[in-house]
Amino acid sequence: MSVKDNKKLVKKFVLSHGKGEDTPYPHGTKVQFHVKSEALFSDTLPEWSSTSVQEDGLQLDGQLIDDSHDWKQPVELLLGKKFKLEVWEECISTMKKGEIAVFIIDKTLVSPYPVVSQTLRKAFSKKPADAKSLQKEKSHHCCGMGLKEGLGHKDLDELVTNPRHMKFTIELLLAELPGSYEKQYWEMSEEERLGSIPQLQEKGNALYRKGNYQQASDNYKEAIGRLENLMLKEKPNDTDWLVLNMQKLPLLLNYSQCQLLQGEYYSAVEHCSTVLEHQPGNVKALFRRGKAHVELCEGQLARRDLQECSSLDPDTAPACSKLLARLAYMEKQQNKKDKKLYASLFDKPLAKDTIISDRNSGSKENDQLIPKDSNINDGKNSIEQNDYPPKKDGDINDGKNSIEQNDDPPKKDGDINDG
Template identity: 40%
Template sequence: MNDNSCIAGVVQRMIRNGNRKDSVIRGTKFIFHFQAFKLIEEKRILLDDSQSWNRPMELIFGHQFKLEIWETLLARMRIGEISEFDCLFYLVMNYPKVASQLRKIMVEGTHAEPESHCCGASMQKFSVGYDDLDELISNPPKYLTFRIELIDALSPNSYERETWTMSEDEKLSRILFLKESGNEDFRNNKLDKATDKYYEAVALLDQLLLKEKPGSKEHDKLSDIRCPILLNYCQCCLEKDEFYKVIKHTSEVLDHQPDNPKAFFKRAKANKAVHNFKEAIEDMEKVVQLDATLTSTANKFFDSIKKIQSRNDKSDEQIFKNMLKIS
C-alpha cells in the first residue's frame, strides 16, 4: 500500500496494518523497532537495525527528539503497524549524530559524548565516530529509508516517567499523586513504600524550587506544598527509629514555618529518643504554646522524660558506687 500524502518530503509504504490507533498527546511513549537504509545504485545498504540491540527504541512524544520527523511518523501509525518511509535527506540530516549516540548507548553500552552544535555546512568536516555515518555527512544520499514497527504507544499516566520528560505542571501532578499514594501506603502499614513515595515527592519539589527565587511568591507556594509531605516523611522515619533524620528535616520545616506544631511535636519525640532531653522539653513546650489542646499529651511527655532521667541518675549512681569499691 502506498501513501504519498504522508508528509511533504516523505513517501510511505505500509507493509502491515496495525490493529489500534490511540490518541497521541504530549508525553505519549512510543515503543518501536526500526531499520535504517541508504540507497546506492538501487541497492539498499543497512545502516542500523534496532532488533539487533538489547531492547526496542523508546521515544517520548513532544520532548524534542533530535529527529522530529520520527515523532510525526509514529503519531500517524497504528499499534502493530509496519511501514517504510522514504525521507528526503534534509528532513533527517541529524540521523548520523542520532545514530552515533544510539550505537554508543545501545550497542557499546557507553554514554554518548556531550552534544556539540554545528550547522549543516560545518557538519561536512565533523566526524561522529563511525565511517558509514561520516559517509552520510560527506556524501549525503537523496533519501534515507526507515522501516518502522510500532510495538506500543503508552499514555503518559500508564508508565513511570523519568523526571526530565515532565513539564512543571506534570511534576506537580506527580507530587500530589505520590503524596496521596504514600498516605494510603502509610495507612496500610506499608512503611517502606510510603517512605519512598514521600521522598520522591520532596525530591521533585526540590527540583522545582531550584528554578524559583527564594522569598518569591512561587517559591513560598512550593515550600508550603513541601512542608506537609516532608513531615509525612519524618513520621515514617520516626516509625523506623531514624531519629536524626527526623531532627534534620523537621528543622527544615521550621525554617519555613516557624509556628508549625506538628514539626515541633515530631522533633520533640526524636530528641527524646536520642536523649536530647533539654531540646525535647523546649520543643514540647512550644507545641503547647501553639496548640493548647495538646497540654495533656505534653504533660505525659514531660513525665516520661523525668522517669528516664530518674532511671539514668540511679544507674549513674550505682556505676559510681561500683567504681569506689575496693577490689
C-alpha cells in the same frame, strides 16, 4: 513535513499490517515502539516510480547502527512535543498499533539522528559505556562545537562527518491517546504539575495508613521534588515562592515520619531541620527530630528538641518524657559498655618477662620483670553485676510495652499520624 507529501524523500513499506482505524494521532499521544536503524551503503536512492518499488526498497543494504530489541526497553515518544527527529513522528503517525513497516529516508531529513541515538543509548542500552566514551560525552554539548568534539561513539561520529540515507524498521507496540494514561512529570503543563502534588500526597497518606512506608516515602519524595522544581522558577521569599514552600513543609514532615519508621534517622533529622528553618516552633518537627536524635544516641541534641517540644505543647510532655527516659537508659548502658571495655584493657595480663621501662631514667637498671600471673587491675567490682535499673510498673525496661508504638504528639492537624 508529511510522509505522504514527501514521497521522494521518505518511502514506506508495510511488512505487517496493524489493527485499528486509519486516523491521525492527536498531539499528546504516547507511543511505544521498537526501531532498527541502518545507514545505507548506497548514496543513491532508487527511482520510487519503478514498478518494483517494494522489492527495490527492501533489498537496500546498510550498516546496523541501533536495534532497540537489544536495549532495556522499547522507545517511548510523546507526539507533538517537538522531538528532535521530527521525521520519526511523521512516520509513526502513519502507522497502526501492531504494524511493522520499513521507512527509507533521505539523509537531508535525518541529520539530528546521531545526537538522538546517543541520547537513546545512554538511556536504554544494556552495555555500559567505556571510560573513553564517558569522557567524551562529559566534554561535549549538543551544539556545533560539541559535534566537532565527537559524541563518544565511532559510528555516530562517522554519521556526523559523512551523512547517509537511513533505513528504519519500526514496530508500533502501543499508542495511548491523551487522557488514557498517567502523564510523567516532564509531559505535564505547569498547571498539571502543580495539581499533581496533592494527589501524590494523598496517595502517600493512603500507603502510610496501610503500613507501606517505603512506597509512601517514594510518593512524598516525588511530590517534594516537583515542588522544588516549581520553586526554582520563582524568586526566593517572593509571594509565589512562599506559597509553594508552605505546601512543601507538611510533605517534609510526612517524609521524615516514614524515614523514622524505616530507621533512616539522619535523613529524618535533615528534613525536620529544613522545616524548623522556616517554622522554628513546629512541634511535630521538634518531636520527630528529637526522636531521631534519641535513636542516634545524641543526648544533648535530643534533650534540646524534646524539652522545647514539651514546653511549646504540654500535651506532648508524656511522649517526650518516655523518649527522654529511653535516652537515659541507652546512655547508661553505653557508659557501662565503655567502662567494661576500658577495664578489660587493664585487666588483660601482660606476657611473661615483659619489660616495663622507666622512661624517665632511661636506664636498663630500672627495668623490672612483671610476673605472668600478676594483674594490674584485679577486676573486682569494676562492673556492676546488675546493670539494669530497678523495675517499676510501666518502666521502659520491664519488658512489657517498653516503648509505645505510636509516641507522636497528639493528633491535631490531619497529619499522617492521625490514623
